[in-house]
Amino acid sequence: MARVSLVILALVCFAFVPSRVQSAKILVVFPFTGPSQYLLVQPYLKTLAARGHEITSVSVFPQKTPIKNFRDITLKIEEADHDEIVIAAIEEMSRGKMQQLNLVKEYVLPATLSVLTNEEFQQLLRGNEHFDLIIVEVFCQEALYALGSHFKAPMIGISTFGADVVNDQLVDNVSPVSYVSAPSGQYLDCVDFWQRLDNLYINTVEWLYDLFVILPAQQRLYETYFPNVTLDLSEVRRDFSLLLLNQHYSYSWPRPLVPNAIEIAGMHVEHIPKKLPADMEAFINASPKGAIYFSLGSNVKSAYLPKEKIKAIMDAFASLPVNVLWKFEKTDLPGKPKNVFINKWFPQQDILAHPKVKLFITHGGMHSTIEVVHHGKPIVGMPVFYDQHLNIQHILKKGFGVAVNFKNFTSGELRDAILEVLNNPKYAESAREISARFHDRPMKPLDAAIYWTEYVLRHKGAPQLRVAARHLNFLQRNSVDTMAVLFGIPILLVILIGCILYKLFKAIYRNANNTKTNLKKRKNE
CATH class of the missing domain: 3.40.50.2000 (Glycogen Phosphorylase B;)
Incomplete structure (x- = not known):
């Protein structure tokens, strides 16, 4: 059997x-x-x-x-x-x-x-x-x-x-x-x-x-x-x-x-997650309430952000009760909080697939958006440019994330956004629901x-x-020529008929006036 x-x-x-x-x-x-x-x-x-x-x-x-x-x-x-x-x-x-x-x-x-x-x-x-x-x-x-x-x-x-x-x-x-x-x-x-x-x-x-x-x-x-x-x-x-x-x-x-x-x-998404490197796995498991993954993608590098932004991010992370994996393109980050793990590169899909990773802080790039939808995780969005703003808007409307303003966020705003998503189960539930729709395809x-x-x-x-x-x-594609014929000819006919009637009535009026004038002349004679 x-x-x-x-x-x-x-x-x-x-x-x-x-x-x-x-x-x-x-x-x-x-x-x-x-x-x-x-x-x-x-x-x-x-x-x-x-x-x-x-x-x-x-x-x-x-x-x-x-x-x-x-x-x-x-x-x-x-x-x-x-x-x-x-x-x-x-x-x-x-x-x-x-x-x-x-x-x-x-x-x-x-x-x-x-x-x-x-x-x-x-x-x-x-x-x-x-x-x-x-x-x-x-x-x-x-x-x-x-x-x-x-x-x-x-x-x-x-x-x-x-x-x-x-x-x-x-x-x-x-x-x-x-x-x-x-x-x-x-x-x-x-x-x-x-x-x-x-x-x-x-x-x-x-x-x-x-x-x-x-x-x-x-x-x-x-x-x-x-x-x-x-x-x-x-x-x-x-x-x-x-x-x-x-x-x-x-x-x-x-x-x-x-x-x-x-x-x-x-x-492009791998359907079978690979085992994480030992140090990353240990760091995630060491966080009893789960862990967070933060990446601004492959184009925007966290290490090149203004110092005040980096400090605001570090202050927000330091106040969290969970560990944070941060894609940071330098080997050293002065003042790095103890609950933060930095690395130049992370196996993003494998990180998102990990059951103890509860939240993705993302710039909202198309590939990151697709990967987080695939794995059914809620997000905190920080869109930077081009399509990222609209991608995050989609996520907000679907109800599986919140956003902060990348240009002028404070550490408190970032911390509050993270805690809102972590502590309110509706975001994780919505993420799983959208993920199920995403996977429900014939091929x-x-x-x-x-x-x-x-x-x-x-x-x-x-x-x-x-x-x-x-x-x-x-x-031709926009039917301008056919609409011109369809609506133009009747309009031209109306104009033409109007002109003919105008000239006809004008001639009748002129003849009527001429007749009156002639009658007055005869009467005066």
Whole structure:
């Protein structure tokens, strides 16, 4: 009986494993220097390689140990340059929208150039190597989207931030600004008039900046490094077969998506936690009331925060009845409280999976948000910039966390926020409920990403997934031309009839006046 049960279980599991396709050669381009972006795709790429596909990965993060079917082309970017951009972003977060968008440009252009000027990558462009599929990170780097037409291969985009007004254009998706907030916005459903107005403003500014600043800069790179490509950049950037989005409606909101825009949030999360290092395990277990984990992610480094912020954090932690693990990028922290354990790096997913870790203090980055939802832990949010504010707003609305203002919090405010979440069971209950929704899917996110990737390979670009909007210009897509005919012709007819009637009545009136005048003349005679 047990043997029969095992056979049935094996058949059920096999039914959910995506069917294999013939081995393909895949070029993957992920140029950004933020480690979290590459961490998202690393399990996905390793799984593709394990399934027999030959991966050529262009990134800043080569594999530490060789992997079968995996070739790295390593980009050389100074970490100090990346840190300067992040520090500048923190300083600019309280300024205007244009300053924030200028930082995006300063982040994107060097990343695009790092790929196009890499000699090993240039050899790929000049050589005769064939690729069956191109996978590229999509974030305002349109010059790289020419790789699909250059290698005559279908192209898949991966957005680590999810959908937005710019990425939507790649697969002709629709994001109604009346209820779908921009990732860099501050509001959720945007049902209030002023919220909808603010969302319209943000989306419009971002769209115009992309149109008049980002795209012209990328156009120049496109013309320089792809001189033989005949397609216009506007056609190239809308030539994606598939868009994988790092988002999921269970913790954000339901929104319209075209068939080739697939939500894959959670595909990077390990489902079987590893054993923690002995010193971390001992520190967590030494705290009878549980422990807390604090990290500002891989981009914002705690060690580089202003001294007054570090002191406020230390004072708050020192007053807590629990131990705290703090991702701190230096080996020494003067005045560190006894209940604080610092380290340059923590196995975050394994920490969050630990049953005695009761709370995550986070900046609200997309990957940290997904991981905490996966493991069902409540949070205290400290958003810093871009999508982090909206991610924390989602968490507040779902009821499994509270927030403090990163710009001007006090040690007392941070301590009170932590104790509120630790001592009130409603936050942990809500976290478990949202986590259950997140896991309730017909297929695990990594399996879904693999399935749809191989679907594109099986169906030679899967044109059946793509909506016809890619063949239409702006006026046609938004039915401006048809509405002009539908409403314009009746209006013109009304105007024309009005003009005719006006002239007719004017003529009748004039004739009537002439008749009266003639009668008066005759009477006077």
